[in-house]
Amino acid sequence: MRRNRRWILAAALMVAMVNLAAFAEDQSAAVSTPALKIDTGDTAWVLISTGLVMLMTPGLAFFYGGLVRRKNVLGVLMQCFIALAALSVQWVLFGYSLSFSPGNWFIGSLKWIGLNGVGFEPYVAYSATIPHQAFMIFQAMFAVITPALILGAFAERMKFSAYLVFSLLWATFVYDPLAHMVWGQGGWLRELGVADFAGGTVVHINAGIAALVTAIVIGKRKCYDKHPTPPHNLPFSVLGAALLWFGWFGFNAGSALAANGLATNALVVTNTAGAMAALTWAFLDWRFNGNPTMLGTISGAVAGLAAITPAAGFVGVGAALLIGTVASILCFAAVGTIKHKFGYDDSLDAFGVHGISGIWGTLATGLFATKAINAVGPNGLLAGNPRQFTIQLIAVVVTVVYVLVVTLVIYKVVDLIIGVRVVEVDEAIGLDLTQHNERAYTMLE
Protein backbone atom coordinates (compact mmCIF):
# COMPACT_ATOMS: atom_id res chain seq x y z
CA MET A 1 0.00 0.00 0.00
CA ARG A 2 2.71 2.43 1.00
CA ARG A 3 4.74 1.28 -1.92
CA ASN A 4 1.87 1.99 -4.35
CA ARG A 5 1.42 5.47 -3.09
CA ARG A 6 5.10 6.17 -3.56
CA TRP A 7 4.98 4.98 -7.16
CA ILE A 8 1.98 7.11 -7.96
CA LEU A 9 3.76 10.11 -6.55
CA ALA A 10 6.87 9.42 -8.59
CA ALA A 11 4.88 8.84 -11.76
CA ALA A 12 2.92 12.06 -11.31
CA LEU A 13 6.16 13.97 -10.84
CA MET A 14 7.66 12.49 -14.00
CA VAL A 15 4.57 13.29 -16.09
CA ALA A 16 4.58 16.85 -14.82
CA MET A 17 8.23 17.26 -15.71
CA VAL A 18 7.88 15.87 -19.22
CA ASN A 19 4.88 18.12 -19.87
CA LEU A 20 6.78 21.12 -18.66
CA ALA A 21 9.72 20.27 -20.86
CA ALA A 22 7.51 19.89 -23.93
CA PHE A 23 5.80 23.18 -23.18
CA ALA A 24 9.12 24.91 -22.86
CA GLU A 25 10.47 23.51 -26.09
CA ASP A 26 7.51 24.96 -28.00
CA GLN A 27 8.51 28.47 -27.19
CA SER A 28 12.27 28.38 -26.88
CA ALA A 29 13.04 29.46 -30.42
CA ALA A 30 12.30 33.13 -30.09
CA VAL A 31 14.96 34.92 -28.12
CA SER A 32 16.84 37.85 -29.37
CA THR A 33 17.86 41.17 -27.98
CA PRO A 34 20.31 43.57 -29.60
CA ALA A 35 23.73 41.94 -29.72
CA LEU A 36 25.84 42.61 -26.64
CA LYS A 37 29.54 42.00 -26.58
CA ILE A 38 30.35 38.70 -24.92
CA ASP A 39 33.71 38.65 -23.17
CA THR A 40 35.43 35.32 -23.76
CA GLY A 41 37.64 35.61 -20.67
CA ASP A 42 34.67 36.32 -18.42
CA THR A 43 32.65 33.52 -19.98
CA ALA A 44 35.48 31.02 -19.63
CA TRP A 45 35.95 31.92 -15.98
CA VAL A 46 32.25 31.59 -15.16
CA LEU A 47 32.03 28.23 -16.94
CA ILE A 48 35.10 26.97 -15.08
CA SER A 49 33.68 28.32 -11.82
CA THR A 50 30.51 26.36 -12.55
CA GLY A 51 32.63 23.22 -12.62
CA LEU A 52 34.40 24.23 -9.40
CA VAL A 53 31.12 24.79 -7.57
CA MET A 54 29.70 21.55 -8.97
CA LEU A 55 32.62 19.68 -7.38
CA MET A 56 31.66 21.09 -3.98
CA THR A 57 28.58 18.86 -3.75
CA PRO A 58 30.51 15.58 -4.02
CA GLY A 59 33.13 17.25 -1.81
CA LEU A 60 30.44 17.92 0.76
CA ALA A 61 29.31 14.31 0.37
CA PHE A 62 32.74 13.08 1.43
CA PHE A 63 33.04 15.69 4.17
CA TYR A 64 29.75 14.52 5.66
CA GLY A 65 30.19 10.88 4.62
CA GLY A 66 33.37 10.49 6.63
CA LEU A 67 31.69 11.85 9.74
CA VAL A 68 28.85 9.33 9.93
CA ARG A 69 28.98 5.69 11.00
CA ARG A 70 30.05 3.16 8.38
CA LYS A 71 26.51 1.79 8.01
CA ASN A 72 25.23 5.20 6.82
CA VAL A 73 27.96 6.44 4.51
CA LEU A 74 26.20 5.51 1.27
CA GLY A 75 23.02 7.11 2.58
CA VAL A 76 24.85 10.42 2.89
CA LEU A 77 26.72 10.14 -0.41
CA MET A 78 23.46 9.27 -2.15
CA GLN A 79 21.57 12.19 -0.62
CA CYS A 80 24.25 14.59 -1.89
CA PHE A 81 24.51 13.01 -5.30
CA ILE A 82 20.77 12.87 -5.87
CA ALA A 83 20.62 16.57 -4.94
CA LEU A 84 23.00 17.23 -7.81
CA ALA A 85 20.71 15.31 -10.14
CA ALA A 86 17.24 16.29 -8.95
CA LEU A 87 17.92 19.97 -8.34
CA SER A 88 19.77 20.40 -11.64
CA VAL A 89 16.55 19.26 -13.33
CA GLN A 90 14.36 21.39 -11.06
CA TRP A 91 16.53 24.39 -11.88
CA VAL A 92 16.25 24.28 -15.67
CA LEU A 93 12.55 23.38 -15.56
CA PHE A 94 11.32 26.11 -13.22
CA GLY A 95 13.78 26.86 -10.39
CA TYR A 96 15.80 29.39 -12.33
CA SER A 97 12.66 31.14 -13.51
CA LEU A 98 11.25 31.37 -9.98
CA SER A 99 14.56 32.71 -8.69
CA PHE A 100 15.80 35.08 -11.33
CA SER A 101 13.13 36.03 -13.85
CA PRO A 102 11.80 39.55 -13.28
CA GLY A 103 8.86 39.12 -10.92
CA ASN A 104 7.48 40.79 -7.86
CA TRP A 105 9.28 41.71 -4.62
CA PHE A 106 9.08 38.14 -3.37
CA ILE A 107 9.47 35.69 -6.22
CA GLY A 108 10.22 35.53 -9.94
CA SER A 109 7.67 34.71 -12.58
CA LEU A 110 7.20 31.61 -14.71
CA LYS A 111 8.39 33.52 -17.79
CA TRP A 112 11.68 31.60 -18.08
CA ILE A 113 10.20 28.21 -17.41
CA GLY A 114 12.16 25.46 -19.14
CA LEU A 115 14.81 28.12 -19.90
CA ASN A 116 12.38 29.74 -22.31
CA GLY A 117 14.02 33.04 -23.25
CA VAL A 118 17.27 32.19 -21.51
CA GLY A 119 19.68 32.18 -24.41
CA PHE A 120 23.25 32.97 -25.33
CA GLU A 121 22.90 36.75 -25.27
CA PRO A 122 23.90 38.42 -22.01
CA TYR A 123 21.14 39.46 -19.62
CA VAL A 124 22.38 42.86 -18.57
CA ALA A 125 20.65 43.07 -15.18
CA TYR A 126 22.80 40.15 -13.97
CA SER A 127 25.88 40.05 -16.15
CA ALA A 128 26.59 42.11 -19.22
CA THR A 129 29.52 40.17 -20.63
CA ILE A 130 28.59 36.47 -20.45
CA PRO A 131 25.82 34.43 -22.07
CA HIS A 132 22.64 34.37 -20.00
CA GLN A 133 22.83 30.58 -19.90
CA ALA A 134 26.32 30.73 -18.38
CA PHE A 135 24.91 32.79 -15.52
CA MET A 136 22.01 30.36 -15.23
CA ILE A 137 24.16 27.22 -14.98
CA PHE A 138 26.59 28.88 -12.54
CA GLN A 139 23.62 29.69 -10.31
CA ALA A 140 22.32 26.13 -10.74
CA MET A 141 25.27 24.80 -8.76
CA PHE A 142 24.40 27.08 -5.83
CA ALA A 143 20.84 25.81 -5.92
CA VAL A 144 22.19 22.25 -5.84
CA ILE A 145 24.55 22.54 -2.91
CA THR A 146 22.33 24.59 -0.59
CA PRO A 147 19.70 21.88 0.07
CA ALA A 148 22.53 19.32 0.33
CA LEU A 149 24.15 21.36 3.12
CA ILE A 150 21.08 20.80 5.32
CA LEU A 151 21.39 17.03 5.39
CA GLY A 152 24.16 17.18 7.98
CA ALA A 153 21.47 18.02 10.52
CA PHE A 154 19.30 14.94 10.03
CA ALA A 155 22.02 12.55 8.90
CA GLU A 156 21.62 8.85 9.72
CA ARG A 157 17.86 8.92 10.29
CA MET A 158 15.83 10.31 7.35
CA LYS A 159 14.03 8.19 4.78
CA PHE A 160 15.42 8.61 1.29
CA SER A 161 11.97 9.14 -0.23
CA ALA A 162 11.17 11.84 2.30
CA TYR A 163 14.55 13.47 1.70
CA LEU A 164 13.95 13.64 -2.03
CA VAL A 165 10.52 15.23 -1.72
CA PHE A 166 11.63 17.53 1.09
CA SER A 167 14.61 18.78 -0.94
CA LEU A 168 12.53 19.53 -4.03
CA LEU A 169 9.86 21.35 -2.03
CA TRP A 170 12.48 23.19 0.00
CA ALA A 171 14.36 24.29 -3.11
CA THR A 172 11.12 25.53 -4.66
CA PHE A 173 9.55 27.28 -1.68
CA VAL A 174 12.58 28.37 0.34
CA TYR A 175 15.67 28.62 -1.83
CA ASP A 176 14.06 30.05 -4.97
CA PRO A 177 12.12 32.89 -3.26
CA LEU A 178 15.09 33.79 -1.07
CA ALA A 179 17.45 33.83 -4.05
CA HIS A 180 14.94 36.11 -5.77
CA MET A 181 14.61 38.48 -2.83
CA VAL A 182 18.37 38.86 -2.43
CA TRP A 183 19.68 38.55 -6.00
CA GLY A 184 16.73 38.56 -8.40
CA GLN A 185 15.55 41.52 -10.44
CA GLY A 186 12.84 43.20 -8.36
CA GLY A 187 13.66 41.29 -5.18
CA TRP A 188 13.08 43.56 -2.20
CA LEU A 189 16.32 42.86 -0.31
CA ARG A 190 18.25 43.53 -3.51
CA GLU A 191 16.37 46.81 -3.91
CA LEU A 192 17.04 47.59 -0.26
CA GLY A 193 20.73 47.29 -1.02
CA VAL A 194 21.80 44.17 0.85
CA ALA A 195 25.38 43.15 0.16
CA ASP A 196 25.59 39.38 -0.26
CA PHE A 197 28.35 38.62 -2.72
CA ALA A 198 28.09 34.85 -3.02
CA GLY A 199 25.41 33.62 -0.66
CA GLY A 200 25.82 34.36 3.04
CA THR A 201 22.05 34.69 3.37
CA VAL A 202 20.88 32.70 0.35
CA VAL A 203 23.16 29.73 0.94
CA HIS A 204 24.63 29.58 4.42
CA ILE A 205 22.09 31.16 6.78
CA ASN A 206 19.41 29.56 4.67
CA ALA A 207 20.79 26.03 4.91
CA GLY A 208 21.97 26.55 8.49
CA ILE A 209 18.56 27.59 9.85
CA ALA A 210 16.82 24.86 7.88
CA ALA A 211 19.31 22.47 9.49
CA LEU A 212 18.50 23.70 12.98
CA VAL A 213 14.76 23.37 12.38
CA THR A 214 14.95 19.87 10.91
CA ALA A 215 17.41 18.65 13.55
CA ILE A 216 15.01 19.71 16.28
CA VAL A 217 11.78 18.40 14.76
CA ILE A 218 13.17 15.07 13.55
CA GLY A 219 14.64 14.42 17.01
CA LYS A 220 17.88 12.92 18.20
CA ARG A 221 19.43 9.78 16.83
CA LYS A 222 18.64 6.80 19.06
CA CYS A 223 22.29 6.39 19.99
CA TYR A 224 22.84 10.06 20.79
CA ASP A 225 22.52 10.00 24.57
CA LYS A 226 23.76 6.47 25.15
CA HIS A 227 27.03 6.34 23.33
CA PRO A 228 28.76 8.83 21.04
CA THR A 229 29.57 8.03 17.44
CA PRO A 230 33.07 8.90 16.27
CA PRO A 231 33.57 9.60 12.55
CA HIS A 232 34.03 6.37 10.62
CA ASN A 233 36.54 7.76 8.14
CA LEU A 234 38.13 11.13 8.91
CA PRO A 235 40.44 11.01 5.86
CA PHE A 236 37.24 11.12 3.72
CA SER A 237 36.22 14.26 5.58
CA VAL A 238 39.62 15.84 4.99
CA LEU A 239 39.39 15.03 1.30
CA GLY A 240 35.89 16.50 1.24
CA ALA A 241 36.98 19.67 3.04
CA ALA A 242 39.87 20.09 0.60
CA LEU A 243 37.48 19.77 -2.35
CA LEU A 244 35.16 22.31 -0.70
CA TRP A 245 38.03 24.76 -0.27
CA PHE A 246 39.04 24.25 -3.91
CA GLY A 247 35.47 24.64 -5.15
CA TRP A 248 34.96 27.73 -3.01
CA PHE A 249 37.29 29.65 -5.35
CA GLY A 250 34.62 29.20 -8.02
CA PHE A 251 31.82 29.89 -5.55
CA ASN A 252 33.18 33.26 -4.43
CA ALA A 253 35.54 34.43 -7.18
CA GLY A 254 33.11 33.15 -9.82
CA SER A 255 30.44 35.35 -8.28
CA ALA A 256 32.29 38.36 -9.69
CA LEU A 257 30.88 36.99 -13.00
CA ALA A 258 34.00 38.29 -14.69
CA ALA A 259 37.69 37.47 -14.90
CA ASN A 260 38.94 40.67 -13.32
CA GLY A 261 40.41 42.33 -10.25
CA LEU A 262 37.25 41.84 -8.22
CA ALA A 263 37.34 38.08 -8.88
CA THR A 264 40.98 38.07 -7.82
CA ASN A 265 40.15 39.93 -4.62
CA ALA A 266 37.36 37.46 -3.89
CA LEU A 267 39.72 34.54 -4.39
CA VAL A 268 42.44 36.05 -2.21
CA VAL A 269 40.13 36.91 0.70
CA THR A 270 38.41 33.53 0.42
CA ASN A 271 41.68 31.67 0.74
CA THR A 272 42.81 33.97 3.54
CA ALA A 273 39.65 33.65 5.64
CA GLY A 274 39.57 29.86 5.23
CA ALA A 275 43.22 29.59 6.20
CA MET A 276 42.91 31.89 9.19
CA ALA A 277 39.82 30.08 10.46
CA ALA A 278 41.46 26.65 10.10
CA LEU A 279 44.45 27.91 12.07
CA THR A 280 42.24 29.48 14.73
CA TRP A 281 40.20 26.33 15.31
CA ALA A 282 43.35 24.20 15.53
CA PHE A 283 44.69 26.46 18.27
CA LEU A 284 41.34 26.58 20.08
CA ASP A 285 41.34 22.78 20.09
CA TRP A 286 44.88 22.75 21.38
CA ARG A 287 44.09 25.20 24.15
CA PHE A 288 40.72 23.83 25.30
CA ASN A 289 40.73 20.13 24.35
CA GLY A 290 44.39 19.24 24.68
CA ASN A 291 45.28 18.54 21.05
CA PRO A 292 44.96 20.24 17.68
CA THR A 293 42.56 17.89 15.88
CA MET A 294 42.16 17.14 12.20
CA LEU A 295 38.36 17.36 12.47
CA GLY A 296 38.63 20.73 14.21
CA THR A 297 40.99 22.12 11.61
CA ILE A 298 38.77 21.21 8.65
CA SER A 299 35.67 22.43 10.51
CA GLY A 300 37.46 25.75 10.99
CA ALA A 301 38.33 25.97 7.31
CA VAL A 302 34.70 25.44 6.30
CA ALA A 303 33.50 27.99 8.89
CA GLY A 304 35.92 30.61 7.57
CA LEU A 305 35.06 29.93 3.94
CA ALA A 306 31.34 30.18 4.71
CA ALA A 307 31.81 33.41 6.66
CA ILE A 308 33.74 35.17 3.90
CA THR A 309 31.17 34.17 1.27
CA PRO A 310 28.88 37.23 1.54
CA ALA A 311 31.87 39.56 2.00
CA ALA A 312 34.26 38.25 -0.64
CA GLY A 313 33.55 40.99 -3.17
CA PHE A 314 33.43 43.88 -0.72
CA VAL A 315 36.26 43.52 1.80
CA GLY A 316 40.03 43.41 1.74
CA VAL A 317 42.51 40.96 3.14
CA GLY A 318 42.72 42.54 6.62
CA ALA A 319 39.00 42.12 7.15
CA ALA A 320 39.27 38.56 5.80
CA LEU A 321 41.77 37.67 8.54
CA LEU A 322 39.39 39.00 11.17
CA ILE A 323 36.30 37.42 9.63
CA GLY A 324 38.03 34.02 9.54
CA THR A 325 39.27 34.26 13.12
CA VAL A 326 35.93 35.28 14.59
CA ALA A 327 34.06 32.67 12.49
CA SER A 328 36.08 29.88 14.10
CA ILE A 329 35.66 31.26 17.61
CA LEU A 330 31.87 31.52 17.21
CA CYS A 331 31.46 28.11 15.57
CA PHE A 332 33.82 26.46 18.06
CA ALA A 333 31.59 27.70 20.85
CA ALA A 334 28.42 26.71 18.99
CA VAL A 335 29.34 23.10 18.28
CA GLY A 336 31.36 22.43 21.42
CA THR A 337 29.18 24.05 24.05
CA ILE A 338 25.87 25.47 22.88
CA LYS A 339 24.72 22.35 21.04
CA HIS A 340 25.25 20.14 24.06
CA LYS A 341 23.69 22.63 26.42
CA PHE A 342 20.47 22.73 24.38
CA GLY A 343 20.63 19.03 23.56
CA TYR A 344 19.53 19.04 19.91
CA ASP A 345 21.24 16.58 17.58
CA ASP A 346 22.56 18.62 14.65
CA SER A 347 24.53 15.52 13.75
CA LEU A 348 27.20 17.00 11.51
CA ASP A 349 26.86 20.62 12.69
CA ALA A 350 25.24 22.07 9.58
CA PHE A 351 23.78 24.86 11.73
CA GLY A 352 26.77 25.15 14.05
CA VAL A 353 29.15 25.75 11.17
CA HIS A 354 27.15 27.12 8.21
CA GLY A 355 24.35 28.91 10.05
CA ILE A 356 26.55 30.64 12.58
CA SER A 357 29.29 31.65 10.16
CA GLY A 358 26.70 32.72 7.57
CA ILE A 359 25.14 35.11 10.08
CA TRP A 360 28.54 36.38 11.20
CA GLY A 361 29.75 36.83 7.61
CA THR A 362 26.63 38.70 6.51
CA LEU A 363 26.86 41.08 9.47
CA ALA A 364 30.63 41.44 9.01
CA THR A 365 30.00 42.53 5.43
CA GLY A 366 28.01 45.43 6.88
CA LEU A 367 30.97 46.28 9.10
CA PHE A 368 33.93 45.94 6.76
CA ALA A 369 32.63 46.56 3.21
CA THR A 370 34.52 49.32 1.47
CA LYS A 371 34.31 51.06 -1.88
CA ALA A 372 38.10 50.88 -2.01
CA ILE A 373 37.67 47.20 -2.91
CA ASN A 374 34.46 47.38 -4.92
CA ALA A 375 33.49 50.78 -6.31
CA VAL A 376 29.93 49.71 -7.15
CA GLY A 377 29.46 48.00 -3.80
CA PRO A 378 28.50 49.73 -0.55
CA ASN A 379 30.61 51.13 2.25
CA GLY A 380 30.16 49.44 5.61
CA LEU A 381 29.94 50.76 9.16
CA LEU A 382 33.69 51.17 9.55
CA ALA A 383 33.85 53.12 6.30
CA GLY A 384 31.27 55.53 7.73
CA ASN A 385 28.03 53.98 6.51
CA PRO A 386 26.12 52.56 9.51
CA ARG A 387 23.02 52.19 7.34
CA GLN A 388 24.63 49.25 5.53
CA PHE A 389 24.98 47.38 8.81
CA THR A 390 21.27 47.91 9.49
CA ILE A 391 20.42 46.57 6.04
CA GLN A 392 22.56 43.49 6.64
CA LEU A 393 20.87 42.97 9.99
CA ILE A 394 17.44 43.21 8.37
CA ALA A 395 18.50 40.68 5.72
CA VAL A 396 19.69 38.26 8.42
CA VAL A 397 16.48 38.56 10.43
CA VAL A 398 14.25 38.23 7.37
CA THR A 399 16.18 35.18 6.17
CA VAL A 400 16.09 33.49 9.56
CA VAL A 401 12.36 34.04 10.06
CA TYR A 402 11.35 33.10 6.52
CA VAL A 403 13.44 29.95 6.42
CA LEU A 404 12.39 28.90 9.90
CA VAL A 405 8.68 29.13 9.21
CA VAL A 406 8.56 27.71 5.69
CA THR A 407 10.99 24.87 6.44
CA LEU A 408 8.84 23.84 9.37
CA VAL A 409 5.72 23.82 7.21
CA ILE A 410 7.39 21.78 4.46
CA TYR A 411 8.75 19.32 7.00
CA LYS A 412 5.33 18.79 8.55
CA VAL A 413 3.69 18.31 5.15
CA VAL A 414 6.26 15.70 4.09
CA ASP A 415 5.99 14.00 7.46
CA LEU A 416 2.21 13.81 7.05
CA ILE A 417 2.35 12.36 3.54
CA ILE A 418 5.38 10.06 3.62
CA GLY A 419 6.77 10.08 7.15
CA VAL A 420 10.20 11.63 7.47
CA ARG A 421 12.02 9.43 9.92
CA VAL A 422 13.03 5.83 9.35
CA VAL A 423 11.63 3.27 11.79
CA GLU A 424 13.80 2.43 14.76
CA VAL A 425 15.00 -0.92 13.51
CA ASP A 426 16.03 0.61 10.15
CA GLU A 427 17.98 3.29 12.00
CA ALA A 428 19.80 0.57 13.92
CA ILE A 429 20.58 -1.41 10.77
CA GLY A 430 21.67 1.72 8.93
CA LEU A 431 20.51 3.67 5.88
CA ASP A 432 22.84 1.91 3.44
CA LEU A 433 21.07 -1.42 3.73
CA THR A 434 17.56 -0.25 4.54
CA GLN A 435 17.28 2.62 2.02
CA HIS A 436 19.55 1.45 -0.78
CA ASN A 437 20.15 -2.26 -0.21
CA GLU A 438 23.90 -1.81 -0.59
CA ARG A 439 26.85 -1.66 1.74
CA ALA A 440 29.92 0.53 1.45
CA TYR A 441 32.53 -1.87 2.74
CA THR A 442 32.75 -5.63 2.37
CA MET A 443 34.19 -7.75 5.19
CA LEU A 444 35.11 -10.89 3.24
CA GLU A 445 35.06 -11.36 -0.49
Add this chain to the structure above:
Amino acid sequence: MKLIIAIIQPHRLEQVKEQLYKADVHLITVNEVLGHGRQKGVTEVYRGFKETGNLLRKVRLEIAVNDNFVEPTIKAIIKGAQTGEIGDGKIFVVPLEECVRIRTAEKGSEAIG
Protein backbone atom coordinates in the same frame (compact mmCIF):
# COMPACT_ATOMS: atom_id res chain seq x y z
CA MET B 1 50.10 -29.11 23.44
CA LYS B 2 49.10 -25.65 24.50
CA LEU B 3 47.52 -22.66 22.80
CA ILE B 4 49.17 -19.41 23.88
CA ILE B 5 47.03 -16.30 23.44
CA ALA B 6 48.72 -12.98 24.05
CA ILE B 7 47.20 -9.49 24.03
CA ILE B 8 49.93 -6.89 23.50
CA GLN B 9 50.44 -3.25 22.62
CA PRO B 10 50.31 -2.82 18.82
CA HIS B 11 53.58 -0.91 18.79
CA ARG B 12 55.42 -3.84 20.44
CA LEU B 13 54.51 -6.36 17.73
CA GLU B 14 57.81 -6.07 15.88
CA GLN B 15 59.87 -6.68 19.05
CA VAL B 16 57.70 -9.64 20.04
CA LYS B 17 58.11 -11.21 16.60
CA GLU B 18 61.84 -10.71 16.81
CA GLN B 19 62.03 -12.44 20.21
CA LEU B 20 59.82 -15.30 19.01
CA TYR B 21 62.10 -15.92 16.04
CA LYS B 22 65.08 -15.99 18.40
CA ALA B 23 63.23 -18.63 20.47
CA ASP B 24 62.68 -20.59 17.27
CA VAL B 25 58.91 -20.01 17.28
CA HIS B 26 57.77 -19.21 13.75
CA LEU B 27 54.12 -20.10 13.51
CA ILE B 28 51.85 -17.32 14.75
CA THR B 29 48.49 -15.83 13.91
CA VAL B 30 47.97 -12.11 14.51
CA ASN B 31 44.75 -10.15 14.87
CA GLU B 32 43.97 -6.50 15.40
CA VAL B 33 41.51 -6.35 18.27
CA LEU B 34 39.87 -3.75 20.51
CA GLY B 35 39.74 -3.85 24.28
CA HIS B 36 40.81 -2.27 27.50
CA GLY B 37 41.94 -3.27 30.95
CA ARG B 38 42.34 -1.30 34.12
CA GLN B 39 43.08 1.95 32.34
CA LYS B 40 39.44 1.91 31.16
CA GLY B 41 40.04 3.03 27.59
CA VAL B 42 40.92 6.40 26.17
CA THR B 43 39.13 9.71 25.90
CA GLU B 44 38.83 11.15 22.43
CA VAL B 45 37.49 14.62 21.59
CA TYR B 46 35.38 15.32 18.49
CA ARG B 47 34.43 18.96 17.94
CA GLY B 48 34.75 19.51 21.67
CA PHE B 49 32.62 16.47 22.48
CA LYS B 50 34.54 14.22 24.89
CA GLU B 51 34.05 10.51 24.43
CA THR B 52 35.26 8.39 27.32
CA GLY B 53 35.69 4.64 27.51
CA ASN B 54 36.76 4.17 23.92
CA LEU B 55 38.26 0.73 23.37
CA LEU B 56 41.97 0.70 22.70
CA ARG B 57 43.65 -0.92 19.75
CA LYS B 58 45.51 -4.06 20.76
CA VAL B 59 47.18 -6.90 18.94
CA ARG B 60 46.24 -10.49 19.71
CA LEU B 61 48.68 -13.34 19.01
CA GLU B 62 47.77 -17.01 18.80
CA ILE B 63 50.57 -19.52 19.00
CA ALA B 64 50.07 -23.28 19.22
CA VAL B 65 53.10 -25.02 20.72
CA ASN B 66 54.30 -28.36 22.07
CA ASP B 67 54.71 -28.45 25.85
CA ASN B 68 58.49 -27.96 25.81
CA PHE B 69 58.02 -24.70 23.89
CA VAL B 70 55.57 -23.12 26.33
CA GLU B 71 58.08 -21.46 28.64
CA PRO B 72 60.44 -20.19 25.89
CA THR B 73 57.45 -18.70 24.05
CA ILE B 74 56.11 -16.94 27.14
CA LYS B 75 59.56 -15.57 27.91
CA ALA B 76 59.97 -14.31 24.36
CA ILE B 77 56.61 -12.53 24.43
CA ILE B 78 57.37 -10.86 27.76
CA LYS B 79 60.81 -9.81 26.57
CA GLY B 80 59.35 -8.26 23.43
CA ALA B 81 56.21 -6.69 24.87
CA GLN B 82 57.16 -5.50 28.34
CA THR B 83 57.48 -1.75 28.83
CA GLY B 84 56.50 -1.64 32.50
CA GLU B 85 53.61 0.73 31.74
CA ILE B 86 49.95 -0.03 32.33
CA GLY B 87 48.42 -1.61 29.23
CA ASP B 88 51.25 -4.00 28.35
CA GLY B 89 48.72 -6.81 28.04
CA LYS B 90 48.22 -10.42 29.10
CA ILE B 91 49.24 -13.93 28.15
CA PHE B 92 46.79 -16.81 28.42
CA VAL B 93 47.83 -20.45 28.17
CA VAL B 94 45.10 -22.99 27.43
CA PRO B 95 45.25 -26.75 26.85
CA LEU B 96 45.02 -27.75 23.21
CA GLU B 97 43.14 -30.93 22.47
CA GLU B 98 44.13 -31.56 18.90
CA CYS B 99 46.01 -30.04 15.99
CA VAL B 100 45.68 -31.07 12.36
CA ARG B 101 47.81 -29.93 9.44
CA ILE B 102 45.38 -29.64 6.57
CA ARG B 103 47.93 -30.20 3.79
CA THR B 104 49.04 -33.65 5.03
CA ALA B 105 46.32 -34.58 7.55
CA GLU B 106 49.08 -35.13 10.15
CA LYS B 107 47.85 -34.87 13.71
CA GLY B 108 49.15 -33.91 17.17
CA SER B 109 52.70 -32.81 17.97
CA GLU B 110 53.87 -33.53 14.43
CA ALA B 111 51.41 -31.09 13.00
CA ILE B 112 52.27 -28.14 15.27
CA GLY B 113 55.90 -27.47 14.43
